[in-house]
Each structure stands twice: as structure tokens, then as C-alpha cells.
Amino acid sequence: MPLSTLNVVRAAIYPPLGIARIGNSTEPSTKGYFIGPEVPDAPALPLGEYKDSAGALRRQAARFRIYGYDAAGQVVGELTAAEAKIKWRVHLANKKGAWYKFQLALDIPEAMDPRAPPSGRRNPTVAWADRHNLVIDPGPRSIEGRDTAGRAYEFTGGRFLGLDVPLGEIRTDGEGRLLVLGGVGLSQSEVNQPVQEFANNDGWHDDTSDGPVDARVFIGGREIPVEGGWAVVAPPNYAPALQTVRTVYDLLLDRMFAWGLLPAPTAVSFQKHICPIFRRLSGLQWVNIGFAAWFGAGAPYDWTHLMPRLADASDSNREFRKRIFAFFRNPAFKGRNLGKDLWPPFYGDALDSLAFTPGTDGSLQFPEALASLTPTQLAWLKKWAAGHFVSDLLASQPIALEDAPVSDQPHLLTAGALSYCLADAFHPGCEVTWPIRKRSMFAGPFRLRRHLPGYIEPDYGEVLTPAVAVSPMGPLNGSAPGDLTRWLAVPWQADTASCLSGYSFFNTFPKSLPTFWPARVPNQVLRATDYDILIDRSRTLKDRWSAFLNRPDWFRAFVGSTDIEQMITDFGKLGLVEERPGPTDLPGIPDRVWVETGLGLPDPLTPAGGHGMLAIRPPPSTPQRFTLRKFGWGTSNSDAE
Secondary structure, three states: OOOOOOOOOEEEEEOOEEEEEOOOOOOOHHHHEEEOOOOOOOOOOOOOOOEOOOOOEOEEEEEEEEEEEOOOOOEEEEEOOOOOEEEEEEOOEEOHHHOEOOOOOOOOHHHHOOOOOOOEEOOOOOOHHHHHHHOEOOOOEEEEOOOOOOHHHEOOOOEEOOEEOOOOEEEEOOOOOEEEEOOOOOOEEOOOOOOOOOOEOOOEEOOOEEEEEEEEEEEOOEEEOEEOEEEEEEOOOOOOOOOOOOEHHHHHHHHHHHOOOOOOOOOOEHHHHHHHHHHHHHHHHHOOHHHHHHHOOOOOOOHHHHHHHHOOOOHHHHHHHHHHHOOEOOOOOOOOOOOOOOEOOEEOOOOOOOOOOOOOOOOOOOHHHEOOOOHHHHHHHHHHHHOOOEOOOOOOOOOOHHHOOHHHHHHHHHHHHHOOOEOOOOOOOOOOOHHHHOHHHEEEOOEEOEOOOOOOOOOOOOEOOHHHHOOOOOOOOOEOOOOOHHHOOEOHHHHHHHOOEOOOOOOOOOOOOOEOOOOOOOOEOOOHHHHHHHOOOOOOHHHHHHHHHOOOEOOOOOOOOOHHHHHHHHHHHOOEEEEEEOOOOOOOOOOEEEEEEOOOOOOOOOOOOOOOOOOOOOOOOOOOOHHHHHOOOOOOOOOOO
């Protein structure tokens, strides 16, 4: 039935924060990209569809839609080219080289410590009058109509110290919706100087970006006011179907409740609020061997088999729920000992040698040393442990946007985009980083506050201090093109190649945990060659189980001690962790498994069983290994896998 637009008085773009991802595919038309998730539990693409016919990594496009609202604030429906004349406008930019160095998140107590390194300027030898040459800004692009694309809609013309740096393009689909595509992974130095560290490399640029998304909408010649959105062009997602335990959506939802921008739910639903936490813990078994040992198939806390008991709200199950709740790290507890063996086993924002220095009582010095769930997630778990929740395990969830009522679609688009983004650890981060959790950044629910046209940002000095960074006159009180991604590492490949697992601050830490970002950047994986043995019924039971338990390092095809440099050139050749059918004749192994596929580099390992269940990357041969540069200050005798 055609949408009635008579009662539409305003409109809004969704998602408010859309996530595109770079890739190195240059195939034309739709062969070179795919559309990113639009619901929180979106099904993955068919096997092999994340790479093109040449084996290059396809870009993820962020699709933006417009929804109309009536005078009562109710959703009338989506506005497409069939109902309205829509003219989109997008402005992407990259400001990393002109911004300040990342040392620590500037809103945590550790950043105030006098021993913390200062956040000085990147490229400090470039004079203030010339620093505009460090900003890649091709200007805005506008587009309208159905299935529109072409050179006029590409973000070309931006330059970094004289180098041309394209930032992607915009298109429309068959309904006139907007598609934002980012760069193709072009990271380089204008003088070919080597990469020095994980986050701050002077003379280097990449082609990530961000910026506002706007639209002018006319219905029958009548212009409708439209709330704008924002596009972020992020690094690739190497495990497309998996989610981390605390996503950016979880973080922002918690903040929206705390800031009074959204009402918190009065009832806790097992399906909506509790199940995702446990499902994600088990899901990470496919990208980290420590998670496999704790939460994977046959492990003590294999939640896929325990889910019915987790959903049991009876009093007879109360002690079980309370014991499980006690495993979750809670920074609200008094004292500094937040439990290095508690869940979730992720590094926190204060990943630094000082933060891991034991106190006299053996406690950690700062609560941000290790990650925790959001206060909202912990509050839901507390109610769950007490039995105060709706046991709706079998309730269905929409797996496609069209399956949901139109009134629910805007929120699903919001959650879908951010549920595949990382909130742990912001050191500095993957898609976004610590400024995203500050109230001053937002004008409304999930919608960024913007600077007014013509705004000129002041000079914050040679060093950006924590006090200035979070002050009312600081850089977090509005956004302009490039302002979200400028806080992240340059080039992004340096941080991605450095964020591994098992940095040994304590001898009691296992070599695979804690970890950083395995849902986006895997640590250990099930190889395709091992999978072939796993499902081969002609092989012995021992061989098949050995193949299943063998989890070699995802970065194993990178040679030598220059992971970062090879990541810059070969990021599109790394394998993706994709879903495949599991064996049907091996009890204890799931009927669906996630397998590394599409590895475009020589695999240096022997056939299955060569490294076994405890396979980890060998210690670095030299303390100068790039991955050690994660640690910016203090002293440490740590090593990485």
C-alpha cells in the first residue's frame, strides 16, 4: 500500500550514526561493495560474498533512509523516491594528521596522572599556518534520484601534504536511499618513512573519514524539515557475523538512559537484554582461543547448551544465576581489586603498564585497566540473577528490517549499525573512541551535536590536556567533518596489527586473554583446512577433534617482525571468519561453526594438528616488535603473543 504523506510534518535520517568500512576491492558497480547490517542480529552474507572475484575485500556501504513523522511524533513510514523528492548531501573528511596524538583516553583518571605522556600535536614540525595541508577535505557532495552513481559523486580532490587521497563516494539505490562508501585502504607516507608505533605516525595518512549526512525532502512541493545523520568510515570487519560483549550501541544506550534522553525499560527481557551477553561470550570462541576454552564447545561455560537454564526464572535456579552474576566485573564495587579473572576478559581503556602495577594488596591500581559491562547491562544482570525478568527465550527477533513494524524500524536501524562496533577498549578504538560517551557530543538520542556553519575551531595549544579536552570550550561540544575519526590511530592498520591478545602483565594471565577486539580483529581461528578434516567422516575421530581444537594465529601468514607494514599492504588478503555447517555426527560440536576463509597469503603452518589446542603465536624475537608499542608509558616486562 502506498505511504500516505499527508500527515508528515518532519523527517529524520536513520541510522543517526551509520558505519561504512573500507576495502580494497576495485570491482565496478555492486560487485565491489555490500550493505552493512541494518538490524542488531543481521544474517551474514552467503559464504565468500565479503570478497570479490579477485579475492579483494569488498567495502561495506552505510545505507541511510528517511522516515516521516506526524505532529504527535509517531512514525508515518519511510520516505523514498516514490513519496518525495530527496536531495542528499554528505561531507566526509579526515583530520587525523592535523590533530593531537593518542596516548590515553583523556576522560579517565589515568590521563590526569603526572606520569602520563602529554598529548602533543601530530606532525608538530608543520607550522600552524600550513596545518590545513594535513586535513584531507574534498568538500561536500550532493546526489538525488534512483540508482545514481558516477565520478561527480566521488570524494576526490582532498590532499595530504600534496598527496591526493580519495575518500570514497556516494550513490543512491533503486528507492532513492543513500549509500555512503569509504576509501579503499590507501595508507601512505609522503616521504616513504617507516611506521614507528601503533597510533601516531607523523607524515602518514589513511583514507578513513567521517562527516554529516543531510537531506532536503519535498512532498508535493512542500519542504519537510529533516534531522541529519552522520557517517563513519571505519576499518574492515574480519568477523562479520560476530559481536563483542559490550558494543557501541550498548555503551550509548546506557548513556542515553543516564542522560535522560531515552526512558529505561521497566522490565528485563531475557531475549532482548540478557541472552545477547551470553550468546556473544560463546560466539567469540571462533576468534580467540581463550574464549574457546572458557565459553566454547565443550567448555565449562558453553552458553549455547546452558541457555535454557539461563532463561529459567524459577527460585530453584536462583543460586545458579547468582553465581554466574558474581563472575562479571563490576567497577561500582568498593576497592580497586576488580578481579583480573572476572568477565569479560577484555583490556580496558587504561591499558598501560602503570594501570597494571599491583598495589600492596595485590589489586589493580585503576578500575579502567580491565573492561566491564555497562551499568545498564550490569543492572539487567542483577535483576536476572534475582529472578526478576521475563523468561522469553523463544521470542522471535526480526532478522530483516522489513520483518519489523514500521514504528520499530528507526530504532532497529540505529541498533543495527552500532551493534557491530567495539566499545572495548578505547585505546584508541576501531570505529569510534572515547569522546562518543560524552554528553556534550549529542543533540538528542544517538544524534550528534554539530558546529554551526562557518565555525572555526580554536587552537588548543601544543598539548591537549584532559582538562581542556572535556571543558565547555573544548573540542567535544560539537562536531564537524572528520571530528570523530581524528582521535583514532593513523594509519588504522598500525593499531589493528598491534591489538592482539595475552599481553603478560601478570604471570597468572593466560597467553590468550585478556584481549582487545577479536570480534573485528581475530586472534586465533579455525582454519579452512582444519574444517575440511572436521567434516570428513573418513578421518579418525582423533584427527577430527584435533582439527577442531587447532586454533592457530590469525596473523600467522605475516612474516618477520613488521606486522604493521604488511598490514598496510596486505590487509585485504587476510582471511574472514565466516559461518559454515558443522558436522552432524560429532556430539558436542555445534551444528554451525565459524571458519577462516579467503586467506590470500601463503599459510606457513603444517596440516591440521601441527600446533594443537594451545597454539599461540611465538614470543617476539626482539623487544622492538611493533605490537609492543601499545604501551606508551611506565615500565613493563610484558610480551605479546
